[in-house]
Amino acid sequence: MTALTSTPGRAPSSAAPSAPSSSQARRRADRPKLRHTAVGLLFLAVMLFPVYWMVNASLQPSGNTLTADFLPLNPSFAGYERAIAQQGPNLVTSLLISLGTVAFSLAVAAPAAYMLSQIRSRWISVALLAILVSQMIPGIVIANALYAAYNDLGLLNSIHGLILADATHAIPFVILILRAFMMRIPPSIVEAARVDGAGVVRAFVSIVLPVSRNSLITAGLFAFLFSWSDFLFALTLTTTEAVRPVTLGIYTYLGTQVSNWSAVMATAVLSSLPAIVLLVLAQKYIAAGATGGSVK
Amino acid sequence: MPTLETPVAPGGVSPARAAAPPARGARRRRASRERLVQALFLAPAGLYLVLFFGYPVVKNVLMSLQEYTTRTFFTGEAPWVGLANYATAIGSNLFGPAMLNTALFTVGSIAGQFAIGLALASFFRKRFPLSGFLRSMLLLPWLLPLIVSSATWRSILDQDSGVLNGFLRGVGLISEPIPWLTSPSVALIAVVLVNIWVGIPFNVTILYGGLQEIPEELYEAGAMDGATGWKAFWHITWPNLRPVVSVVLVLGVVYTLKVLDIILGLTNGGPANATQTLAVRSYQESFVNFQFGVGAAFSNILILISLVFAVVYLRLNRRAVDE
Numbered sequence: 001m002t003a004l005t006s007t008p009g010r011a012p013s014s015a016a017p018s019a020p021s022s023s024q025a026r027r028r029a030d031r032p033k034l035r036h037t038a039v040g041l042l043f044l045a046v047m048l049f050p051v052y053w054m055v056n057a058s059l060q061p062s063g064n065t066l067t068a069d070f071l072p073l074n075p076s077f078a079g080y081e082r083a084i085a086q087q088g089p090n091l092v093t094s095l096l097i098s099l100g101t102v103a104f105s106l107a108v109a110a111p112a113a114y115m116l117s118q119i120r121s122r123w124i125s126v127a128l129l130a131i132l133v134s135q136m137i138p139g140i141v142i143a144n145a146l147y148a149a150y151n152d153l154g155l156l157n158s159i160h161g162l163i164l165a166d167a168t169h170a171i172p173f174v175i176l177i178l179r180a181f182m183m184r185i186p187p188s189i190v191e192a193a194r195v196d197g198a199g200v201v202r203a204f205v206s207i208v209l210p211v212s213r214n215s216l217i218t219a220g221l222f223a224f225l226f227s228w229s230d231f232l233f234a235l236t237l238t239t240t241e242a243v244r245p246v247t248l249g250i251y252t253y254l255g256t257q258v259s260n261w262s263a264v265m266a267t268a269v270l271s272s273l274p275a276i277v278l279l280v281l282a283q284k285y286i287a288a289g290a291t292g293g294s295v296k
Numbered sequence: 297m298p299t300l301e302t303p304v305a306p307g308g309v310s311p312a313r314a315a316a317p318p319a320r321g322a323r324r325r326r327a328s329r330e331r332l333v334q335a336l337f338l339a340p341a342g343l344y345l346v347l348f349f350g351y352p353v354v355k356n357v358l359m360s361l362q363e364y365t366t367r368t369f370f371t372g373e374a375p376w377v378g379l380a381n382y383a384t385a386i387g388s389n390l391f392g393p394a395m396l397n398t399a400l401f402t403v404g405s406i407a408g409q410f411a412i413g414l415a416l417a418s419f420f421r422k423r424f425p426l427s428g429f430l431r432s433m434l435l436l437p438w439l440l441p442l443i444v445s446s447a448t449w450r451s452i453l454d455q456d457s458g459v460l461n462g463f464l465r466g467v468g469l470i471s472e473p474i475p476w477l478t479s480p481s482v483a484l485i486a487v488v489l490v491n492i493w494v495g496i497p498f499n500v501t502i503l504y505g506g507l508q509e510i511p512e513e514l515y516e517a518g519a520m521d522g523a524t525g526w527k528a529f530w531h532i533t534w535p536n537l538r539p540v541v542s543v544v545l546v547l548g549v550v551y552t553l554k555v556l557d558i559i560l561g562l563t564n565g566g567p568a569n570a571t572q573t574l575a576v577r578s579y580q581e582s583f584v585n586f587q588f589g590v591g592a593a594f595s596n597i598l599i600l601i602s603l604v605f606a607v608v609y610l611r612l613n614r615r616a617v618d619e
Contacts, residue, residue, distance in 0.1 A: 037424050048433070112342070140582075200337075276436065283432050
């Protein structure tokens, strides 16, 4: 994670080509490095200032005014009380939809990803191309068509309808990232199981899936975050308040005039918790997804 | 007690089974069974992609050629109207501004995201204590729900009591508060600024990955020839990073074209239609005016533009693979 113990041959050679003694050289090399850390912290502080401000504003006692102190010295939890009272059910709805999307996306994508990593055929590149292009289709195009279809099928205002729609954010990404991992599974361990008489399905369930545990976690986390963040399908595929994800709750709060900023910001903080918690606790998996699957 | 006939180590090859190949008929049966299993593994994902990506694209083309309104949902009638929806879309007085705003929004966002993203990625390439941790924390704006970011920025950009105007006045940069989201001449700039903030993490991540691929030896060799600092950037970094840069830019365009959440959350296309884009037009025609045919026409125009960039992307990608 950190480069405190710099890899030999890299930093020392560039910082002090003719080092008199290694400890002296390291001390000399560390000073500019710590300055870099300070600059990096400054960049991060600027980039994350809005996040800080969201938390700060959520703890302000005021109702409809925005005047906030720089530090929440007298934190008030009135905004949170209001947010939980009004948006609590919506948070639960979002949670159910997101968990459903994770389960559905992994169940659909994992077997396909495995086969796409195994079969050698020129059709594979065609399939991968289609998956790449599908990620580029604007959400509003899907929403337009799904609204009409959902209206006929009675899927508007339903949790499973939103799960199916939100999976469009996740499934192409999950297929690509799982396939990239499964390509690296040594064929010998699967073949060994096959020779012992296991069928494709059993080899997949008892060998491939356990070995792919880390990439499944990464893919699942992203599926969760994509679905949790969804706003477009929440907005277009619900017409009543029966099923209302929290993103839509925030949007209705915003309206044309905001009447209670601390409640809005408290809801925003609660809606940010999954991203913040996962980034801190599951950093390894998130970083793997950000670089591996490359794109949202 | 293991007997001599079963010397099978766990995971090893059983000689008994390997020595006795199945009869030809059985093998063929097994092969066709194998193919059936393969198909079953692929079928759910294939079906899903067809239903939730293929069908909407086709359905949008059909809808754009029909008079598809709220009435359609009651009567089931959607008369064919040819290209009338496209005529309505292109003829509307919001079409020109929406096209222009889409272009300005996309170009402005990409330019800002890319420049700052490349600067930060180059900075993080210098290894220093906590660099990995700081870099992953930088991902946060990308992982937050866009509507959360919109709400937060709305409070920051508030004309009278927002912290940004307070700060700018405090340091003496402005004397009058800037109406970030309420003035038609400023709103698009404000929306672009927020979208730049959202897009920086993506650019940093991909560009950082690209920078890591450039071998250290090139810089060491360059340094001997006197290429350091900016010279090293122009002669070593930039030429080697070019393929990654093209991919970032093209993908950035495709993803920025379809941005909807940020604009709806910040301005709803206003004030006075100053932040209308093609995506916003499509949404409002379909789900505010319930003119699904016209909305579909707008979104097909959007798809057509995305398609051009998607083709560019795929060509770049193929070239990268060929090389």
